[in-house]
Amino acid sequence: MNNLFELWKRIERSSIGASVFRVGFPRSGLDRARAMVSSFFLHIHPARVNRRSLAPTTTLGLGLASLYLFIILTATGVLLMFYYVPATEHAYDNMKDLEFAVTAGQVLRNMHRWAAHLMVISVFLHMCRVFYTAAYKAPREMNWLVGVVLMLLTLFLSFTGYLLPWDQLAFWAVTVGANIAGYAPVIGEQVRFVLLGGNTVGQSALIRFYTLHVMLLPLAVAMLAGLHIWRVRKDGGLARPDEGPRSAVEEFSGEDVPQTKTYGLMELAHGTTTAVGAKPEDEVSSWPHLLFRELVLGLAVLAVILALAVLFDAPLEGPANPVKPPNPAKAPWYFLGLQELVAHSALWGGVIIPGGLVAALLLLPYLDRSPGGVGVWFSKERRTATTIFTVIVVTLVVLTVIGSVFRGPNWAWQLPWAVTQSVH
Amino acid sequence: MAISKEGDSSPAVQRRRFLALLTGWAAVAWTSVSSAVAAVRFLIPNVLYEPSSRIRLGKPDQFPEGATFLEELRVFILRKGNSYRALSAICTHLGCTVNRVASGEGYFCPCHGSRFDANGAVTSGPAPRPLYWRVLALTKDGRLLVDLNEQTEPDKYLVV
Numbered sequence: 001m002n003n004l005f006e007l008w009k010r011i012e013r014s015s016i017g018a019s020v021f022r023v024g025f026p027r028s029g030l031d032r033a034r035a036m037v038s039s040f041f042l043h044i045h046p047a048r049v050n051r052r053s054l055a056p057t058t059t060l061g062l063g064l065a066s067l068y069l070f071i072i073l074t075a076t077g078v079l080l081m082f083y084y085v086p087a088t089e090h091a092y093d094n095m096k097d098l099e100f101a102v103t104a105g106q107v108l109r110n111m112h113r114w115a116a117h118l119m120v121i122s123v124f125l126h127m128c129r130v131f132y133t134a135a136y137k138a139p140r141e142m143n144w145l146v147g148v149v150l151m152l153l154t155l156f157l158s159f160t161g162y163l164l165p166w167d168q169l170a171f172w173a174v175t176v177g178a179n180i181a182g183y184a185p186v187i188g189e190q191v192r193f194v195l196l197g198g199n200t201v202g203q204s205a206l207i208r209f210y211t212l213h214v215m216l217l218p219l220a221v222a223m224l225a226g227l228h229i230w231r232v233r234k235d236g237g238l239a240r241p242d243e244g245p246r247s248a249v250e251e252f253s254g255e256d257v258p259q260t261k262t263y264g265l266m267e268l269a270h271g272t273t274t275a276v277g278a279k280p281e282d283e284v285s286s287w288p289h290l291l292f293r294e295l296v297l298g299l300a301v302l303a304v305i306l307a308l309a310v311l312f313d314a315p316l317e318g319p320a321n322p323v324k325p326p327n328p329a330k331a332p333w334y335f336l337g338l339q340e341l342v343a344h345s346a347l348w349g350g351v352i353i354p355g356g357l358v359a360a361l362l363l364l365p366y367l368d369r370s371p372g373g374v375g376v377w378f379s380k381e382r383r384t385a386t387t388i389f390t391v392i393v394v395t396l397v398v399l400t401v402i403g404s405v406f407r408g409p410n411w412a413w414q415l416p417w418a419v420t421q422s423v424h
Numbered sequence: 425m426a427i428s429k430e431g432d433s434s435p436a437v438q439r440r441r442f443l444a445l446l447t448g449w450a451a452v453a454w455t456s457v458s459s460a461v462a463a464v465r466f467l468i469p470n471v472l473y474e475p476s477s478r479i480r481l482g483k484p485d486q487f488p489e490g491a492t493f494l495e496e497l498r499v500f501i502l503r504k505g506n507s508y509r510a511l512s513a514i515c516t517h518l519g520c521t522v523n524r525v526a527s528g529e530g531y532f533c534p535c536h537g538s539r540f541d542a543n544g545a546v547t548s549g550p551a552p553r554p555l556y557w558r559v560l561a562l563t564k565d566g567r568l569l570v571d572l573n574e575q576t577e578p579d580k581y582l583v584v
Contacts, residue, residue, distance in 0.1 A: 172520065172535070175518070175520070176518045176519065176535060178519075179518040179519045193468070194464075194467050194468055197467075198469060198474055199474060204469065204472075204473075322498075323498055325520040325521050325534055325535060326534075327535075328535065329520055329535040339536075342518065342536060342550065343537060343549075343550055345550055346517055346518065346550050349550075409534065410532060410534055410537050411534075411535065411536050411537040412537065
């Protein structure tokens with residue numbers, strides 16, 4: 001052990017080692033800060049981090065878990081691309097090849113599928129966390145908007161990926177989804193035509209969805225996720241309640257310090273005083289406290305995905321048949337709440353309610369301008385907001401559960417344990 | 425172009441600055457707008473490799489009395505004596521294929537449960553429009569020709 005340590009020290013000090021590792025393994029507080037600031041991979045972190053931000057209950061790690069899932073999806077997705085051909089006559093056979101003829105093909109496909117589902121869940125829960133802790137309030141309004149766009153991109157990524165296996169589920173889910181887009185007023189029909197590259201779901205639709213799924217949307221997510229994380233730093237770290245005196249000067253002089261000069265200290269949040277809402281004694285160095293927690297969460301996420309992928313196979317129905325819709329034909333589970341609404345009215349379920357929800361989410365930080373409750377779960381000051389949000393979330397979850405397990409053939413009500421034969 | 429001294433705000437300098445800004449921003453706007461328009465137009469296909477919407481079928485007497493479902497075309501050919509009609513099986517709600525109910529009177533969609541009567545009119549469910557009736561014609565060699573894009577009324581028959 002000691003020898004290994006000596007060896008590492010020698011590598012660090014050699015001319016090549018010193019050119020790669022600028023700081024070396026940090027052993028002092030100063031070196032720990034320098035290691036964080038000078039590394040390309042680490043510099044998105046702060047050098048020092050508030051203890052409160054490190055507590056698991058502050059964020060439940062949901063944002064970072066979403067990022068890890070995105071990384072897993074990118075890695076497994078790129079590997080799947082080596083076998084997948086986006087052509088209607090090959091796509092389904094490629095799925096079967098991955099299943100039976102490619103080493104670890106099935107596991108990779110399973111990982112990709114389960115990570116996609118979990119990412120939808122974790123992104124949604126992350127949004128709920130940010131709402132319930134009022135972390136969208138000033139100065140973080142813009143980052144909430146970026147987050148809403150990221151959630152929509154996550155759903156669209158999942159939806160475009162859904163078509164690629166070219167099985168019955170894929171074909172009919174996308175047929176239904178594209179027709180919902182057609183209901184949008186004025187431009188609906190044109191949007192549908194451009195999305196599908198024609199009038200029906202066929203080869204042009206497949207290549208368009210593929211290009212969106214493997215290129216455009218992941219790039220957009222990667223860039224916006226970078227912006228999202230960067231803004232967390234620039235907006236002063238994670239949202240937390242105001243912690244008393246705002247600066248040491250104010251604390252010791254007992255006078256109001258004129259708030260005219262702006263300080264921008266390296267590795268401190270910018271603001272009008274030198275210590276913005278953060279007492280130095282509440283902070284620990286990111287190396288190793290933050291990095292260790294990030295590593296543990298990353299391993300945990302990977303472990304969960306691997307376990308799911310080994311235990312459960314991703315579903316694959318029969319090859320796409322444009323003349324035989326399965327009965328019932330169901331969209332991906334996260335759209336089943338919408339499909340349940342669509343089953344009552346296409347205009348309300350497909351356009352008005354989802355459009356209204358997205359508009360409300362985008363406007364939220366500008367409608368709710370009260371400063372109270374920031375950084376506190378279910379703050380008493382925000383009872384109304386918490387109630388409204390909870391009602392919407394519960395409604396959405398209930399509709400999704402109804403659409404998923406309480407709907408049988410012909411979209412008729414059915415208890416989940418009732419065994420029915422598929423009717424054609 | 426001469427660089428004016430800072431603070432020089434004579435009318436000539438102001439005009440020159442205005443024209444420079446105008447030209448610059450016009451160039452930026454023109455470049456971005458025209459690229460965006462071209463990109464959007466690029467995405468709208470000019471040629472579709474979809475099957476033709478006018479399809480030749482068999483001779484009229486090959487279709488039995490009642491309804492025949494042409495699976496590939498997603499259309500019902502309905503015969504009553506020597507008169508023929510064609511009903512699209514594409515649900516007007518979200519594009520699933522409707523099925524004929526077992527009793528023969530009416531249609532239902534398995535996706536969201538829309539129901540239609542024998543004339544294609546909506547009786548229940550979320551479908552916003554009746555099923556489409558398609559135009560039938562006779563070719564020169566005496567075969568049925570259906571146009572899957574042309575619409576007609578439920579009381580229009582092709583009499584052979």
